[in-house]
Amino acid sequence: MRTAYRVQDVRAAEAALMARLPEGALMRRAAAGLAGACAGLLRRVYGARVVLLVGSGDNGGDALYAGALLARRGAGVSAVRLGRRVHEAGLDALVRAGGRVADDPYGVLARADLVVDGITGIGGRGGLRPEAVPVVRAARESGAVVVAVDLPSGVDADTGAVEGEAVRADATVTFGAYKPGLLVDPAREYAGALRLVDIGIRDLLPGAPELQALQHADVARLLPVPAAESDKYRRGVVGVVAGSARYPGAAVLAVAGALRGGAGAVRYVGPAGDAVLARYPETLVHPGPPGRAGRVQAWVIGPGLADTPGVADVLASDVPVLVDADGLRLLDPAAVRARPAPTLLTPHAGEAAALLGTVREDVEARRLDAVRELAGRYGATVLLKGSTTLVADPSPGVPVRVNPTGTPWLATAGSGDVLSGLTGSLLAAGLTARDAGSVGAYLHGLAARRAATGGAGVSPTGAGAYPYDGGRAAPGAAGGAPLTAHEVARALPGAWRDVAAAAPGA
Structure with a gap:
């Protein structure tokens, strides 16, 4: 599992470690890791042209010491x-190693093979200062590999917000712990591939992390597995209230996801029964209302619902409920908070904005703040869909989970309906709302990547989710081809098998 910590926690751990070490030892430890990462990206250090963009803080010192190490190996460092x-002290080390201070930044950048961003550190707020903007643009336009020190300058380490100009890195080498901004958009898109350098603070980090990113082994431990005595009812029954005369396909897609989510049976309630049975005859179909459809262990309501009734009936039940799409329009925070069983809301940014009374752009700019606010306001677990999918528990001290799988091809009609059915089935199989949302998003993203790439997933450790390969691809961008929501649903069993193979003893 990857974890990300807030700046104040990282700084407290660093201060505790520095009190035990000789002066400057921690910075040199970080610089050694940075230099090693840069050397790997260069492939060949001797004769390479390296430019350090150096600000006033410790990140600038890290860059200078790393530059000195590269200069000693024969790189031309400016x-x-x-x-x-x-x-x-860092500047003196660079000069003594054969590096130099450039009088003309644009001249050295035009010839650079690698640029190291050490302008601002994890405490920076707002965008780049005006004087740095043209230099950073020149670095990006040079074609050199851009490596950020700890965090791309100009992005917010704690929230992932990007307010103004910021460095777009090909890779980020971060120290001691991931910072939330490295894993959450929009800042994640600026970070490029990630590498974590251990500097010895792991056991000194106080409190719980701000973020968690599950990997294959973590998800494998959560997958529901039937026992020898299981039958379809013991495995759980998920009820799906979805679709309408206008949107029957939403019902079909939600059922497609639900059938592949671990529950023993799927009970569909609504006006699209004929369409559902034509595609999935194993589904139990009832015209409604939900309260008369039979016992379920969890409900999914909302995909393609339009004005079809049922939300109040489902929310009045005593089992976990997932609310998506059209179901979100009818929610009363007080009614959700009063439910005796867990509720999982799965909005995209536009729906989240409507629930919060703001605009979509605000949610997308501050996704971490938005998902926490929604969870607190409704007293529900919230899965905020998007380029970075986040799962927040209503309890403020519980780490938010960020989903590391997926592909841009997943932005296609109906994919959210498949996710709702899949996640609701996991709820019916006995997972908590937080775990169901996390596992559902992980499998859904992995299935989409398999479908888009013809079967390629991420490695058993999940390392491919945030690659460190020296390339320019954004995290999770795995190439591939367009896909449909039904192809995502069909790829779910393969994704499940990939993950299950990482379970201990598998």
Whole structure:
């Protein structure tokens, strides 16, 4: 499992470690990891042209010490000063190793093979200062590989917000712990591929992490597995209230996801029964209302619902409920908070904005804040869909989970309906709302990647979710071809098998 910690926690751990070490030892430890990562990206260090963009903080010192190590291996290293001051000991180390301070930043950038962003650190707020913007643009336009030190300059480490100009890195080398902004959009798109360098603070980090990103082994431990004595009812029955005369396909897609989510049976309730049975004859169909359809262990309501009734009936039940799409329009926060069983809301950014009384752009700019606010306001677990899918528990001290799987091809009509059915089935199989949302999003994203790439997934450890390969692909972008929601549903068993193979003893 990957974990990400807030800046104040990382700094507290660093301070505790520095109190035990000789002065400057921690910075040199970080610089050694940074230099090693840069050397790997260069492939050949001797004769390479490296430019350091150096600000006033410790990130600038890390860059300078790393530059000194690269210079000793034969690289031509030039430092561009972009702060009112620079780390003097680091600058002295660079010069003694054969590096230099560049008078003309644009000249050295035009010939650079690799650019190191050490302008601002994890405490930076807002975008880049105006004087740094043209230099950063020149670095990006040079064609050189851009490596960020700890975090791309100009992005917010704690929230993932990007307010103004920021560095777009091909890779980010971060120290000690991931920061939330490295895993959450929009900042994640600026970070590129990630590499974590262990500097010895792991056991000193206080409290719970801000974020968790599950990997194959974590998800494998959560998958529902039938026992020898199981029957379809013991495995759980999920009820799906979806579709309408206008949108019968939403019902079919939600059922497609539900049938592949671990529950023993799927009970469909609504006006699209004929369409559902034509595609999935194993489904139990009832015209409604939900309260008369029979016993279920969880409900899914909302995909393609339009004005079809049923939301109030489902919310009045005593089993877990997943609310998506059209069902979200009818929610009363007080009614959700009063439910005796868990509720899982699965909005996209536009639906989340409507629930919060704001605009979509605000949600997309501050996804982590938005998902926490929604969970607190409704007293429900919230799965906020999007380029970064987040799962937040209503309890403020519980880490938010960020989903590391997926592909941009997943932005296609009906994919959210499949996710709703899949996740609702996991609820019926006995997973908590937080675990069901996390596992559902993980399998859904992995299935989409398999479908888009002809069967390629991520590695058994989940390492492919945030690749460190020196390339320019954004995290999770795995190439491939367009896909449909039904293809995502059909790929779910393969994704499940991939994950299950990572279970201990598998």
